[in-house]
Amino acid sequence: MAKKKLTFEDALSRLEDIVSEMESADVSLDSSVKLYKEAVELSVFLNTSLNEYENQVMELSKTAEGVFKENTLY
Amino acid sequence: MAQNFFSVTQLNRYIRDVFSDDYLLNDIGILGEISNFKNHPSGHMYFTLKDETAAVSCIMFKNDAYDLNFEPANGMKVIACGRVSVYEKTGQYQLYVNELEQAGIGVLYERFELLKKKLASEGLFDEDRKKPMPRHISHIAVITSKTGAAVRDIIKVVKDRNKSIKITVVPALVQGEDGARDVVRCIKDVNKWGRADAVIIGRGGGSYEDLQVFNEESVARAIADSKIFTVSAVGHETDFTISDFVADMRAATPSAAAEMLSEDAEAARRYVNTLLSGAKRMLISNLEQKKALVQAGTNRQVLKHPLIAINTKRDYVHSLLGSTDLNIRNRISSLKNYSQNTVRLAESLSPLKVLSRGYAVVYKDDEVITTVEKISENDNIRIELNDGEFEACITKNQQRRGREFGEKEIDF
Numbered sequence: 001m002a003k004k005k006l007t008f009e010d011a012l013s014r015l016e017d018i019v020s021e022m023e024s025a026d027v028s029l030d031s032s033v034k035l036y037k038e039a040v041e042l043s044v045f046l047n048t049s050l051n052e053y054e055n056q057v058m059e060l061s062k063t064a065e066g067v068f069k070e071n072t073l074y
Numbered sequence: 075m076a077q078n079f080f081s082v083t084q085l086n087r088y089i090r091d092v093f094s095d096d097y098l099l100n101d102i103g104i105l106g107e108i109s110n111f112k113n114h115p116s117g118h119m120y121f122t123l124k125d126e127t128a129a130v131s132c133i134m135f136k137n138d139a140y141d142l143n144f145e146p147a148n149g150m151k152v153i154a155c156g157r158v159s160v161y162e163k164t165g166q167y168q169l170y171v172n173e174l175e176q177a178g179i180g181v182l183y184e185r186f187e188l189l190k191k192k193l194a195s196e197g198l199f200d201e202d203r204k205k206p207m208p209r210h211i212s213h214i215a216v217i218t219s220k221t222g223a224a225v226r227d228i229i230k231v232v233k234d235r236n237k238s239i240k241i242t243v244v245p246a247l248v249q250g251e252d253g254a255r256d257v258v259r260c261i262k263d264v265n266k267w268g269r270a271d272a273v274i275i276g277r278g279g280g281s282y283e284d285l286q287v288f289n290e291e292s293v294a295r296a297i298a299d300s301k302i303f304t305v306s307a308v309g310h311e312t313d314f315t316i317s318d319f320v321a322d323m324r325a326a327t328p329s330a331a332a333e334m335l336s337e338d339a340e341a342a343r344r345y346v347n348t349l350l351s352g353a354k355r356m357l358i359s360n361l362e363q364k365k366a367l368v369q370a371g372t373n374r375q376v377l378k379h380p381l382i383a384i385n386t387k388r389d390y391v392h393s394l395l396g397s398t399d400l401n402i403r404n405r406i407s408s409l410k411n412y413s414q415n416t417v418r419l420a421e422s423l424s425p426l427k428v429l430s431r432g433y434a435v436v437y438k439d440d441e442v443i444t445t446v447e448k449i450s451e452n453d454n455i456r457i458e459l460n461d462g463e464f465e466a467c468i469t470k471n472q473q474r475r476g477r478e479f480g481e482k483e484i485d486f
Contacts, residue, residue, distance in 0.1 A: 008210045015349050022356035032360045039353040046346045049212070050238050050339050057229055058242040060215070060267060068267045073220075073243050 008049050015042045086162040093167065099158040104130070104169060105177055108150045119146065123154055123169065134171040144176055151178030179282050186289050189316055193291075198298045199319045205303050207323065208271050210342075211335050213240040215270035215302075217260040220245035224278040224307075224328040231332035236339040242270065248277040253287035261296040261304075273300070274331045275317060276307030288315035297321050307331035429460030 018039045022032060059073040080088070093099050106123035113119055117136030122129050132154055146152065155173040160166065175181070193199065214232065218224045225243055232239050244264055247256040257275065264273050275297065277285070287293060288308045294316045297304055306321035307328040318324040325331035371377075421427050425435065436443040437456040443449060453468045 008212055009208070012210060012346070015346070015353075019349050019352045019356070022353055022360075027356075027360060029360060029364050032357045036353050036357045039350055043346050043350040047343060050236075050343055050346075053237045054240045055237075058240070059220070060242050060244045060263065062263060068263070070242060 006045065008046065011042050011045050011049075015039055015046070018042070082165070083162070086160060086165050089165075089167070090160045090162055093157075093159050096158075101155070101157060102169075103153050103155040105151070105153050106130075108146055108152055109148050111146060111148050119171075121146065123152070131166060131168040132171050133168055134174060138172045139174075142174060146174060150176065153177045182282060182286060182289070186316065189289065189291055189294070190319065193294055193316065193320065198294065203298070204322045207335070208303055211239065211271040211337060213242070213270045214332075214335055215242050215244055215264045215267075215273040217244045217246050217257060217264065217273060217275045218277055218328070219248050222248075222278055224276055227278075227327075227329040228274060228332040231329050232336040235333065235336040236342075238339060239336050244273075247287075249280065249284045249287055254290035254292050257287055257290075258292050258296040261293075261300055265299075265301050268302075270302055272303040272305065272335050274305045274307055274325075274328065274335070275321070276305075276325070276328045276331065277309065278328065279310045279313070282313075285309050285313055285315055288317040290316075293317060294320045305331045305335065426460055429458070434459050 018035050021027065022035055027035070057073045058070040061069050061071060063069060104123055106125050106129075109122045109124055109129070111119070111121040117139065119132075119134040119139050121132050121134075123132050124130075134154075134156075153175050154169055154171045155175075156169055156171040158167060158169055161168055197203065214228075216225060216228055218228075220243060229241055232241055244260045246260045247253045261273070261275065264270055275288075277288075285308055288306070297306070297317055297320045303323075304321045305323045305325050306315070306317040307325040307330065308315045308317055309327075311326040323334065325334055429435065435458040436449075437458065438448060438453060440456075443455065449455070449468055451468055451470065454465060455468065456463055456465050
């Protein structure tokens, strides 16, 4: 049951959907709590992604067999 | 000392013949830069064609110059076609130009316009072909020269705005004959590799000729086929190339491209936190709402003072009882009175009572006698008093008398 890795885009979209769902008319208290929990998890994931510092710049190259490699440029 | 000698005229004539006999020099094209240009009043053009190390005089006669579709000027690169010959009068050889065409930018401009028209008619520049910029870009590929200012500028701008964005440089030649082929290869590679969210194709500023790689048809088509969001960033603000028209987005410079693609991390963080606060607000308001409902429910009098209902009912019953009570009591007392009166009346009417007042009941032969006419002398009668009876014998009959009842009637 391999789950596709969550992308930033997907997480952001889901968070936006949660907010508009919670704004809509009648959400049970139980659902509200569940949704808020999910919102917290998503925002942690998103902020973590934004805080990951990519210090390297890579260079793309291709081997003779056509395999792509990335090497540090600087 | 030379034995044979010729006149100058003969020499110059000879040289002229040498030139006209030469196959190459009769129809030759020369690439060079115009200088010392003079448009003679006669209509003939005189100029010098030069390159880095040499120069040659040129003349273009009025008739040939007439068809020119541009204005020759100093500094222009041209291809001059004609024949080389010698002006016998001066012994100077010249290029007699019968065709002059722009070799530098002019040619390039023309090719540019033609290609632009062609690709536009194929719809390659259409707005709805252009992909929208991905909402979140975390990995940018850069196709450009590995050295040079463009790549450094892009890296600096991206890192300044958002340190979390990955950059991968795909080095390519960006000018010269091999430039087009190299750039095309890189575009295809980036698409095949597939890890980038967006790709910047470009180079720093240069002369118009330097930028020609990005006017090549092969490059334009490779950009059109790119599945990844492509930004064209060639040269300076005012440089427009075919790549600019066919790409998903044009940036005036490589730095501008970097800025457009790198989402400000701070702004993104703020947005995420705004969303989260929104969710929190919704949760709290939902809670408050439900709380209010619960309070409203529990605030009802009946829950706070459950006995109130009972007391209310009880009071009601009491009041009902009270009023009936009164009624009944009244009825009872009046009935009591009535019955008492009736009893009293009955009592007073009771023969026994009468008897106790001194009256007697007279029986003759068990018949009650109420009139003296029934009594005769020597009759035996029985007399009943209130506490007993006795027998008597009439000694003498009394005379009848009229009586009056003087007793009152009893009110009730």
